[in-house]
Amino acid sequence: MPSCSASPWLHRCAIAGTAAASAVAVLVAARAVARRRHRHRAAALAAVSVPPWLKWLEESPFHYKVRLREWEDEDWRRDSGWQGSDLIHGGSSSAICVPCYFYSPAEMALKGPVIFGRSSESHRGFCHGGAMTSALDDVCGHVAFLAAGRGPWCGATVQVNCKLNKPVRSGQVLLLEGKVIKQDGKKVSVQASLSDEDGLVYATMEGLSIVGAKMQLEESNLDQREWRYDEVSRTIFDGSPSWHLESKQRG
Numbered sequence: 616m617p618s619c620s621a622s623p624w625l626h627r628c629a630i631a632g633t634a635a636a637s638a639v640a641v642l643v644a645a646r647a648v649a650r651r652r653h654r655h656r657a658a659a660l661a662a663v664s665v666p667p668w669l670k671w672l673e674e675s676p677f678h679y680k681v682r683l684r685e686w687e688d689e690d691w692r693r694d695s696g697w698q699g700s701d702l703i704h705g706g707s708s709s710a711i712c713v714p715c716y717f718y719s720p721a722e723m724a725l726k727g728p729v730i731f732g733r734s735s736e737s738h739r740g741f742c743h744g745g746a747m748t749s750a751l752d753d754v755c756g757h758v759a760f761l762a763a764g765r766g767p768w769c770g771a772t773v774q775v776n777c778k779l780n781k782p783v784r785s786g787q788v789l790l791l792e793g794k795v796i797k798q799d800g801k802k803v804s805v806q807a808s809l810s811d812e813d814g815l816v817y818a819t820m821e822g823l824s825i826v827g828a829k830m831q832l833e834e835s836n837l838d839q840r841e842w843r844y845d846e847v848s849r850t851i852f853d854g855s856p857s858w859h860l861e862s863k864q865r866g
Protein backbone atom coordinates (compact mmCIF):
# COMPACT_ATOMS: atom_id res chain seq x y z
CA MET A 616 0.00 0.00 0.00
CA PRO A 617 1.62 3.34 -0.99
CA SER A 618 2.21 5.60 1.96
CA CYS A 619 3.80 8.86 1.00
CA SER A 620 3.72 12.06 3.07
CA ALA A 621 3.47 14.08 -0.16
CA SER A 622 0.24 12.43 -1.19
CA PRO A 623 -2.23 14.61 0.88
CA TRP A 624 -0.37 17.63 -0.40
CA LEU A 625 -0.63 16.34 -3.97
CA HIS A 626 -4.28 15.61 -3.35
CA ARG A 627 -4.89 19.19 -2.17
CA CYS A 628 -2.97 20.50 -5.19
CA ALA A 629 -5.10 18.38 -7.49
CA ILE A 630 -8.29 19.75 -5.89
CA ALA A 631 -7.03 23.34 -6.11
CA GLY A 632 -6.01 22.78 -9.73
CA THR A 633 -9.41 21.34 -10.59
CA ALA A 634 -11.18 24.28 -8.89
CA ALA A 635 -9.04 26.80 -10.76
CA ALA A 636 -9.67 25.01 -14.05
CA SER A 637 -13.41 25.02 -13.32
CA ALA A 638 -13.36 28.74 -12.53
CA VAL A 639 -11.54 29.47 -15.78
CA ALA A 640 -14.03 27.28 -17.67
CA VAL A 641 -16.95 29.15 -16.08
CA LEU A 642 -15.34 32.49 -17.01
CA VAL A 643 -14.73 31.38 -20.59
CA ALA A 644 -18.30 30.05 -20.87
CA ALA A 645 -19.72 33.30 -19.43
CA ARG A 646 -17.69 35.33 -21.96
CA ALA A 647 -18.94 33.10 -24.78
CA VAL A 648 -22.55 33.55 -23.62
CA ALA A 649 -22.05 37.35 -23.46
CA ARG A 650 -20.53 37.34 -26.98
CA ARG A 651 -23.42 35.19 -28.26
CA ARG A 652 -25.97 37.53 -26.65
CA HIS A 653 -24.23 40.52 -28.21
CA ARG A 654 -24.29 38.81 -31.65
CA HIS A 655 -27.98 37.85 -31.26
CA ARG A 656 -28.90 41.35 -30.23
CA ALA A 657 -26.87 42.91 -33.05
CA ALA A 658 -28.54 40.51 -35.51
CA ALA A 659 -31.98 41.27 -34.07
CA LEU A 660 -31.41 44.99 -34.35
CA ALA A 661 -29.90 44.64 -37.85
CA ALA A 662 -33.08 42.81 -38.90
CA VAL A 663 -35.09 45.88 -38.00
CA SER A 664 -32.61 48.52 -39.00
CA VAL A 665 -33.26 51.77 -40.80
CA PRO A 666 -35.62 51.35 -43.79
CA PRO A 667 -34.39 52.63 -47.19
CA TRP A 668 -36.55 55.77 -47.07
CA LEU A 669 -34.89 56.82 -43.80
CA LYS A 670 -31.31 55.93 -44.78
CA TRP A 671 -30.60 59.62 -45.24
CA LEU A 672 -30.52 59.90 -41.45
CA GLU A 673 -27.46 57.63 -41.35
CA GLU A 674 -25.72 59.74 -43.96
CA SER A 675 -26.79 63.19 -42.75
CA PRO A 676 -23.87 65.43 -41.72
CA PHE A 677 -26.22 67.18 -39.27
CA HIS A 678 -27.26 64.11 -37.29
CA TYR A 679 -25.52 62.04 -34.63
CA LYS A 680 -26.51 58.46 -33.90
CA VAL A 681 -27.49 58.09 -30.24
CA ARG A 682 -26.13 55.11 -28.31
CA LEU A 683 -27.08 54.20 -24.77
CA ARG A 684 -25.30 51.27 -23.20
CA GLU A 685 -28.49 50.01 -21.53
CA TRP A 686 -30.05 49.62 -24.98
CA GLU A 687 -27.20 47.50 -26.29
CA ASP A 688 -25.46 45.63 -23.51
CA GLU A 689 -27.90 43.31 -21.77
CA ASP A 690 -25.42 42.01 -19.20
CA TRP A 691 -24.36 45.51 -18.19
CA ARG A 692 -28.00 46.55 -18.08
CA ARG A 693 -28.91 43.73 -15.68
CA ASP A 694 -25.81 44.25 -13.53
CA SER A 695 -26.54 47.99 -13.32
CA GLY A 696 -30.01 47.68 -11.81
CA TRP A 697 -32.41 47.53 -14.73
CA GLN A 698 -34.90 44.74 -14.18
CA GLY A 699 -36.26 43.96 -17.61
CA SER A 700 -35.94 44.96 -21.24
CA ASP A 701 -36.72 48.43 -22.62
CA LEU A 702 -40.27 48.79 -23.94
CA ILE A 703 -39.07 50.74 -26.98
CA HIS A 704 -35.39 49.82 -27.38
CA GLY A 705 -35.64 46.15 -26.46
CA GLY A 706 -35.01 44.80 -29.97
CA SER A 707 -36.93 43.22 -32.79
CA SER A 708 -39.20 41.06 -30.63
CA SER A 709 -40.66 44.11 -28.87
CA ALA A 710 -44.15 45.37 -29.56
CA ILE A 711 -42.67 48.77 -30.34
CA CYS A 712 -39.09 49.02 -31.56
CA VAL A 713 -36.94 52.06 -32.25
CA PRO A 714 -33.70 50.44 -33.47
CA CYS A 715 -31.81 53.73 -33.39
CA TYR A 716 -32.23 57.45 -32.92
CA PHE A 717 -30.47 60.31 -34.70
CA TYR A 718 -30.10 63.70 -33.04
CA SER A 719 -29.63 67.07 -34.70
CA PRO A 720 -28.23 69.56 -32.15
CA ALA A 721 -28.92 72.50 -34.49
CA GLU A 722 -32.62 71.64 -34.71
CA MET A 723 -32.86 70.16 -31.19
CA ALA A 724 -34.70 67.32 -32.93
CA LEU A 725 -34.52 63.57 -32.49
CA LYS A 726 -35.63 61.21 -35.24
CA GLY A 727 -35.74 57.47 -35.77
CA PRO A 728 -37.68 54.67 -37.40
CA VAL A 729 -40.28 52.99 -35.22
CA ILE A 730 -41.55 49.50 -35.98
CA PHE A 731 -44.89 48.55 -34.54
CA GLY A 732 -44.50 44.81 -34.09
CA ARG A 733 -47.18 42.15 -34.08
CA SER A 734 -47.59 42.44 -30.30
CA SER A 735 -48.63 46.08 -30.62
CA GLU A 736 -51.95 44.97 -32.10
CA SER A 737 -55.33 45.95 -30.68
CA HIS A 738 -58.14 45.33 -33.16
CA ARG A 739 -57.72 43.17 -36.28
CA GLY A 740 -54.35 44.26 -37.62
CA PHE A 741 -54.36 47.73 -36.13
CA CYS A 742 -52.01 49.01 -33.55
CA HIS A 743 -52.92 49.94 -29.99
CA GLY A 744 -53.17 53.71 -29.33
CA GLY A 745 -51.04 53.16 -26.24
CA ALA A 746 -48.26 51.80 -28.44
CA MET A 747 -48.33 54.98 -30.54
CA THR A 748 -48.37 57.08 -27.35
CA SER A 749 -45.48 55.09 -25.86
CA ALA A 750 -43.30 55.86 -28.86
CA LEU A 751 -44.17 59.57 -28.58
CA ASP A 752 -43.48 59.55 -24.83
CA ASP A 753 -40.07 57.98 -25.47
CA VAL A 754 -38.95 60.58 -28.00
CA CYS A 755 -40.30 63.37 -25.76
CA GLY A 756 -38.05 62.28 -22.91
CA HIS A 757 -34.89 61.53 -24.88
CA VAL A 758 -34.96 64.69 -27.00
CA ALA A 759 -35.30 66.73 -23.79
CA PHE A 760 -32.35 64.90 -22.18
CA LEU A 761 -30.24 65.57 -25.28
CA ALA A 762 -31.24 69.21 -25.71
CA ALA A 763 -30.71 69.96 -22.01
CA GLY A 764 -27.16 68.74 -22.55
CA ARG A 765 -26.80 67.08 -19.15
CA GLY A 766 -26.95 63.36 -19.76
CA PRO A 767 -29.34 60.43 -20.11
CA TRP A 768 -32.24 60.08 -17.68
CA CYS A 769 -31.76 63.55 -16.23
CA GLY A 770 -35.54 63.86 -15.87
CA ALA A 771 -38.80 62.43 -17.11
CA THR A 772 -41.70 63.00 -19.45
CA VAL A 773 -44.58 64.37 -17.39
CA GLN A 774 -47.21 65.20 -20.03
CA VAL A 775 -48.12 63.59 -23.31
CA ASN A 776 -51.10 65.10 -25.08
CA CYS A 777 -51.53 62.97 -28.19
CA LYS A 778 -53.79 63.23 -31.21
CA LEU A 779 -54.19 59.87 -32.91
CA ASN A 780 -55.14 60.92 -36.45
CA LYS A 781 -54.88 57.72 -38.48
CA PRO A 782 -54.77 54.06 -37.50
CA VAL A 783 -51.34 52.43 -37.64
CA ARG A 784 -51.17 48.82 -38.87
CA SER A 785 -49.23 46.37 -36.78
CA GLY A 786 -46.05 45.68 -38.72
CA GLN A 787 -45.91 49.22 -40.06
CA VAL A 788 -42.70 51.27 -39.96
CA LEU A 789 -43.04 55.00 -39.37
CA LEU A 790 -40.79 57.97 -38.70
CA LEU A 791 -40.84 59.08 -35.06
CA GLU A 792 -39.75 62.69 -34.57
CA GLY A 793 -39.52 64.90 -31.50
CA LYS A 794 -38.41 68.52 -31.43
CA VAL A 795 -37.82 70.85 -28.52
CA ILE A 796 -39.83 74.02 -29.05
CA LYS A 797 -39.31 75.77 -25.72
CA GLN A 798 -37.27 75.44 -22.57
CA ASP A 799 -38.35 77.28 -19.44
CA GLY A 800 -36.14 76.33 -16.52
CA LYS A 801 -36.69 72.64 -15.83
CA LYS A 802 -39.63 72.47 -18.24
CA VAL A 803 -38.93 71.38 -21.81
CA SER A 804 -41.83 71.57 -24.29
CA VAL A 805 -41.67 69.08 -27.12
CA GLN A 806 -43.66 68.54 -30.29
CA ALA A 807 -43.58 65.06 -31.74
CA SER A 808 -45.15 63.10 -34.55
CA LEU A 809 -45.47 59.76 -36.28
CA SER A 810 -45.48 59.91 -40.07
CA ASP A 811 -44.94 57.59 -43.02
CA GLU A 812 -42.82 57.58 -46.15
CA ASP A 813 -45.35 59.75 -48.00
CA GLY A 814 -45.49 62.31 -45.21
CA LEU A 815 -48.91 61.19 -43.94
CA VAL A 816 -49.17 62.04 -40.26
CA TYR A 817 -50.58 59.30 -38.03
CA ALA A 818 -50.25 61.01 -34.67
CA THR A 819 -48.97 64.21 -33.10
CA MET A 820 -48.03 65.06 -29.54
CA GLU A 821 -47.60 68.17 -27.42
CA GLY A 822 -45.40 66.99 -24.59
CA LEU A 823 -43.61 68.27 -21.54
CA SER A 824 -40.48 66.81 -20.00
CA ILE A 825 -38.77 67.90 -16.83
CA VAL A 826 -34.99 68.00 -16.78
CA GLY A 827 -32.84 68.22 -13.70
CA ALA A 828 -35.20 66.08 -11.63
CA LYS A 829 -33.90 63.63 -9.05
CA MET A 830 -34.60 60.26 -10.59
CA GLN A 831 -33.50 57.87 -7.85
CA LEU A 832 -33.74 58.05 -4.09
CA GLU A 833 -30.07 57.11 -3.96
CA GLU A 834 -28.05 58.39 -6.89
CA SER A 835 -24.98 56.61 -8.22
CA ASN A 836 -22.43 57.15 -11.00
CA LEU A 837 -25.12 56.02 -13.42
CA ASP A 838 -27.08 59.17 -12.66
CA GLN A 839 -24.02 61.36 -13.29
CA ARG A 840 -23.42 60.19 -16.85
CA GLU A 841 -22.89 62.91 -19.45
CA TRP A 842 -23.39 62.88 -23.18
CA ARG A 843 -20.19 62.51 -25.17
CA TYR A 844 -19.85 63.33 -28.86
CA ASP A 845 -17.67 61.30 -31.23
CA GLU A 846 -17.22 63.58 -34.25
CA VAL A 847 -15.51 60.88 -36.33
CA SER A 848 -18.32 58.33 -36.15
CA ARG A 849 -20.92 61.07 -35.62
CA THR A 850 -22.21 59.35 -32.53
CA ILE A 851 -23.51 60.56 -29.19
CA PHE A 852 -22.98 58.07 -26.43
CA ASP A 853 -22.92 57.88 -22.68
CA GLY A 854 -20.74 56.16 -20.16
CA SER A 855 -17.16 55.15 -20.67
CA PRO A 856 -15.44 55.91 -23.97
CA SER A 857 -13.86 52.43 -23.76
CA TRP A 858 -17.28 50.79 -24.11
CA HIS A 859 -18.01 52.92 -27.18
CA LEU A 860 -14.62 52.07 -28.73
CA GLU A 861 -14.81 48.34 -27.93
CA SER A 862 -18.31 47.98 -29.31
CA LYS A 863 -17.36 49.95 -32.44
CA GLN A 864 -14.48 47.52 -33.01
CA ARG A 865 -16.77 44.50 -32.46
CA GLY A 866 -19.13 46.04 -35.03
Ligand SMILES: CCCCCCCCCCCC(=O)SCCNC(=O)CCNC(=O)[C@H](O)C(C)(C)COP(=O)(O)OP(=O)(O)OC[C@H]1O[C@@H](n2cnc3c(N)ncnc32)[C@H](O)[C@@H]1OP(=O)(O)O
Binds near residue numbers: 756827831
Ligand atom coordinates in the same frame (compact mmCIF):
# COMPACT_ATOMS: atom_id res chain seq x y z
C1 LIG B 1 -36.80 60.19 -6.26
C2 LIG B 1 -37.72 59.29 -7.08
C3 LIG B 1 -38.14 60.00 -8.32
C4 LIG B 1 -38.86 59.07 -9.23
C5 LIG B 1 -38.97 59.58 -10.61
C6 LIG B 1 -39.52 58.51 -11.48
C7 LIG B 1 -39.60 58.89 -12.92
C8 LIG B 1 -39.19 57.73 -13.79
C9 LIG B 1 -39.35 58.09 -15.23
C10 LIG B 1 -38.54 57.23 -16.13
C11 LIG B 1 -38.54 57.76 -17.54
C12 LIG B 1 -39.89 57.67 -18.10
O1 LIG B 1 -40.40 56.65 -18.34
S1 LIG B 1 -40.67 59.11 -18.40
C13 LIG B 1 -42.37 58.65 -18.56
C14 LIG B 1 -43.03 58.38 -17.24
N1 LIG B 1 -42.98 59.57 -16.45
C15 LIG B 1 -43.01 59.53 -15.13
O2 LIG B 1 -43.13 58.49 -14.51
C16 LIG B 1 -42.88 60.87 -14.42
C17 LIG B 1 -43.58 60.89 -13.10
N2 LIG B 1 -43.39 62.24 -12.53
C18 LIG B 1 -42.50 62.44 -11.55
O3 LIG B 1 -41.92 61.52 -11.00
C19 LIG B 1 -42.31 63.88 -11.08
O4 LIG B 1 -43.24 64.71 -11.77
C20 LIG B 1 -40.90 64.41 -11.33
C21 LIG B 1 -39.89 63.63 -10.45
C22 LIG B 1 -40.46 64.30 -12.78
C23 LIG B 1 -40.92 65.90 -10.89
O5 LIG B 1 -39.66 66.41 -10.90
P1 LIG B 1 -39.28 67.63 -9.99
O6 LIG B 1 -37.87 68.04 -10.24
O7 LIG B 1 -39.63 67.31 -8.57
O8 LIG B 1 -40.24 68.72 -10.55
P2 LIG B 1 -41.04 69.83 -9.78
O9 LIG B 1 -40.06 70.69 -9.02
O10 LIG B 1 -42.19 69.23 -9.08
O11 LIG B 1 -41.61 70.65 -11.01
C24 LIG B 1 -40.79 71.41 -11.85
C25 LIG B 1 -41.70 72.23 -12.74
O12 LIG B 1 -42.38 71.30 -13.62
C26 LIG B 1 -43.80 71.40 -13.45
N3 LIG B 1 -44.40 70.09 -13.54
C27 LIG B 1 -44.03 68.97 -12.90
N4 LIG B 1 -44.80 67.94 -13.27
C28 LIG B 1 -45.69 68.41 -14.14
C29 LIG B 1 -46.77 67.84 -14.88
N5 LIG B 1 -47.07 66.56 -14.78
N6 LIG B 1 -47.44 68.64 -15.71
C30 LIG B 1 -47.14 69.97 -15.84
N7 LIG B 1 -46.13 70.55 -15.17
C31 LIG B 1 -45.42 69.80 -14.33
C32 LIG B 1 -43.98 72.01 -12.04
O13 LIG B 1 -45.19 72.69 -11.93
C33 LIG B 1 -42.80 72.95 -11.96
O14 LIG B 1 -43.10 74.12 -12.67
P3 LIG B 1 -42.63 75.59 -12.18
O15 LIG B 1 -43.14 75.75 -10.79
O16 LIG B 1 -41.12 75.54 -12.26
O17 LIG B 1 -43.24 76.53 -13.18
